[in-house]
Amino acid sequence: MKPLFIIVILVLAITVIIIIVAKNNADKEENILNFLDKMEKEKKEKIIRMPAAAGQFYPAEAGELKEMIRSFLLKANPPQGDGELAVLIVPHAAYQFSGEVAAFGFKEVALNKSAGFETVILLGNSHQEHFDGVSIFAEGKFKTPLGEVEVDSELAARLLKENKRFFFGQSAHQNEHSLEVQLPFLQEVLGNFKIVAALFGNTSRDDWKILGEAIAKNIGNKKILVVASSDLSHYPSFEDAKEADLKTIQAILGGKPEELEKTLRDLEKKGIKNAITFACAEEAIKSAMFLAQKLGAAKIELLKYANSGEVALGNKREVVGYAAIGFFKEKTSGNAFELKLSLSEQKELLSMARRAVESFVRTGKIPSFQTKSEALKQRRGVFVTIRKEGQLRGCIGQVGASEFPLSEVIPEMAVAAATEDERFWPVQESELPDLKYEISILSPLVKVNNWKEIKIGEHGVFLRNGLRQAVFLPQVAVENNWDLKRFLEELCVNKAGLEPSCYQDKAAEIYVFTAQVFGEN
Template identity: 40%
Template sequence: MAMEEKKKSRRVQDFCVLVLAGLVLTMSGCGGFPTRQTALPLSDLQEAKTMTTIRQSAVAGQFYPADPEELRTEIDTYLRNAEADMPEMPGKPRMLVLPHAGYVFSGRVAAYGFAALEGHRYDTAVVVAVSHRASFDAIHVYDGEGYATPLGTVAIDLGKVAQLKKFSTRFENVAAAESGEHSVEVMVPFLQQALGGSFTLVPIILSGDNEGDIEILAAALEGIVDENTIVIASSDLTHYPSYQDSVIADDRTVEAIMSGNPDTLASTIREMEGENISNIDTFACGELAIRTIMTLAHSLDINSVTTLNMANSGDVDEGSEDRVVGYAAVAFSKEPTGVDLTDTEVEHADIGFTGDEVLSADARREALGIAYATLNSFVEDGAEPNFEPASTELYVPLGAFVTLLKNGGLRGCIGLFETDEPLWKVLRDMTVAAASEDNRFDPVTAAELEDITIEISVLSPMKRILDPLTEIEIGRHGVYVKKNGRAGTYLPQVATDNNWDLETFMDSLCGQKAGIGSDSWKDGTAEVYTYTAQVFGE
């Protein structure tokens, strides 16, 4: 395939690109037309001092248009085109990796991330970047009153800034970090257009030589991030290799990001650094920012990663194929809480107690009573009864499986891993589903009721893990795996009842149950989640 055809076929759309007079200095990468930049010492730029004013735009007219109407029109064009080609994504975006080059080069890729935010509520945007100009021994967090762009001024969330400063003395307002820096600023006009004017901003800039700040920043952000906060890692990918070398390297970097493991990203980049790729300057200028949000995502159980779009500066007419900068838009979101076990079947094991004791003996008896009463009412009369349990534990929102057994054999099993509904209602609904919706079996009939017993598994929330060999405890953890749209789960007791070790348990789950390959849990291609279960029956 000719290079021109490859350019047209790579994960980019045909756009009506607006080439504006204000963009004659538009930057393809982090610092301008492809030339190497060197971080300057703090003293060479200006001394650090506290800023208490509005931070004015440093790169309007260079990275994006200075004229407000031109800027709105260009952003809107990118957003509308991204919306028309948006990949499916489970759940509300919670974190993004987005490029920060001049809009004519990376704007269409970044737009995928911002378009994914539209229609969701976000009160705060936290943008994490890595300095391109200054070297400093701190984590810069801007504590001025606002961030100004041609579209207006966004207020700084001074309450969250204060929380960060209270968390660690590493957080400072370093004036040099903002001087001429573009990596946070270029995100703001897109946020203004996608979210409107109702959000506040927390701008954070790391110094590229302070890897130790990753853990500090991730831990600090855990205290200020909620479901209505979007966290953005600002980063371009490869800088200045050839078009084809960029495509290959960026694919490897994004695959590492998709793993959800920040150590995998670091080791992938270190490996590529040793391969002597011609004219390479960096594989991700915001590597520390990306690793920070990956660490945070793992802590918050934000467990799904989606690549929204990829391209490089060679994909636009204004770019060169000889020296390119790579771009990707990647979203982190949380898996939907409900899991239909019609698709992800649960192996039945003998009744017993496994995992953490969530329910008291009285609550367990009442839970079984709810399940049996529901089964009889639904099968005989088609009615789903309401209950007012006496046990307070049954009002807690917890996931559960309901397993129906007929003469000791499996007769139906449906469940939810996580839910906002009280446990008693989950048990009622899953009993109905197990009796009528498990497509492995015909619906339960009234003639069968006297032969059916019920087993209940009350679950903890799922937690994504990165090292199954050390993080799975046989007999205590249930495991859920997924890859390429296929998934499966084993309850904790499956391993103990079959006398399986970890390798046998996981090989069977991945290879036989989920059908995703018995080695997928070892080679990192499968996503792996653990949970505990309290299992009980008559």
């Protein structure tokens, strides 16, 4: 019996050992898989494209860079674009040469911030690496001295699946300056946005259309801005450059990519002394023009032209041409927003709002303000929003035009937002340094007959249903990533105190408006 008993015990022990070993191996395999998944996620998160042009094309120190960009924007005075900006062509030389021209384009972006751009599609031609196809940055972030900009990996992934000519070649982007130099301007005027960065490899004359079609197919309802990065003529004399660039610009203003291509080929045949190209990112420009057609941006305006011979550091023997050109869509009928405050006027109003709140909290008095700006004497509907550490701290305003000018009503609304918003305790003096101010200047209200006419990111909504009424500013839907139905349901429930479907009631009256929205950085 004893030998048999010992054998049974040994078998049981061996079985237990086998089970334990098998479990340990399974746990190890699961741990390995989890580790690999974690590594893959971290790899994606760690793809950060570091700045290659900082310190050469623009200042590497954040404060100096901000100051330079703001000085350019303050000087920029583009013609008032009649419509909503959809596509932009801007130069990409060192800021001391082309920054002032680029600022005219990005000033338009600032003036169109109320459009709620979610993603900026950057188009350029590779200057550093020769390859076949289009390199689209797949995921990760682009870093500049002003911070990091996230890649719209979802849209990038859809594009990469569209055509075999599209791929992610990280090395193509690594040292490329043409897209990078646009980012600090965009960070200054937009703040929160994502990008899709696409570089043409300069080997196919058809890629521009292939990419344009892919983008148009995949953007859906996403609010995009297309920015093509290109300089014009390279190295002819001052006068030759002006003459050649004029022809190139006229072709772009004509809106037909094929005509631009013909113009550039004709210029190349002229044998202009020292000229090596007349548009260093021809494919990027043509793709942008193609997208403008698809987006219905039929109004094209030259915002600014100059060449390197016109700046202090330049010479007129060999120059490079620069142009900022905007493509505009028509705004919703009856809802045009004529008032466009300049950056200096925006800054003045924001200063009034801050000073009014700080004075009232400390002394109980609202100071009076004087302004020389005629725009700030207009009467408009306004809202003032106050945030603390990124969170809402108060928001009050009025939808209809005030009987008082902007320079008077905005200080009043700022103090009301700080002290009378029933959702919050009044602002205390200790909080003042942590507050950030945002102002929304509203267009006149326009009644819509069907709620489906409302455009997310463009329209604010004023709802009246019986004795209840409520308002949401245009940026609310964008900030919360709401679709139209959710936007209106939230308005009904949380603002009007009604059922989620109240906007569909026969008694409901719906009005839309646009807004010029600007705030402290």
